[in-house]
Amino acid sequence: MTLEQSLFNLLLVEDEPADAHLAHMAFAEGRLPVKLHHVRDGVEALAFLQGETPYADVPHPDLILLDLDMPRMPGLQFLQRMKSIPGLRSIPVVVLTTSEAQSDILASYDLGASGFVVKPLDVDVFVEAVRKLCDYWIALVRHPARQG
Numbered sequence: 001m002t003l004e005q006s007l008f009n010l011l012l013v014e015d016e017p018a019d020a021h022l023a024h025m026a027f028a029e030g031r032l033p034v035k036l037h038h039v040r041d042g043v044e045a046l047a048f049l050q051g052e053t054p055y056a057d058v059p060h061p062d063l064i065l066l067d068l069d070m071p072r073m074p075g076l077q078f079l080q081r082m083k084s085i086p087g088l089r090s091i092p093v094v095v096l097t098t099s100e101a102q103s104d105i106l107a108s109y110d111l112g113a114s115g116f117v118v119k120p121l122d123v124d125v126f127v128e129a130v131r132k133l134c135d136y137w138i139a140l141v142r143h144p145a146r147q148g
Helices: 017-030 042-049 075-083 102-110 123-142
Strands: 008-013 034-039 063-066 093-097 115-118
Touching: 008 017, 008 042, 008 123, 017 034, 017 123, 034 042, 042 075, 063 075, 063 123, 075 093, 075 102, 093 102, 093 123, 102 115, 115 123
Parallel strands: 008 034, 008 063, 063 093, 093 115
Antiparallel strands: none
């Protein structure tokens, strides 16, 4: 197995450049075995998942981190569309957003989200939260028998 094949593929769906940069920092500083792919909204995310140009040669992600408040196609609409496509519905999606609204939390889970995390406002806490979230999912995907 090559290094590239052993990497955990993560798709970050995030329109805020600062939050995307922080996520990149979390993986770089944490030395996690993650290949991070980044798109800016739900439209790009669907194109990525369906292998459209320019994403024809990228693998399906092992995990998707999804913001909710995005242009063109918001996170909940993306989640609904993605989970309706048979070849994609098994990919776990964790919502990573600033929203604390109960309606967003319930809607996310109703649409098939695997988790919901409110983005911390403190930069260091945000970086650590992303790192811990990915540590958990890497372990879960690589060792599914350990699920509780």
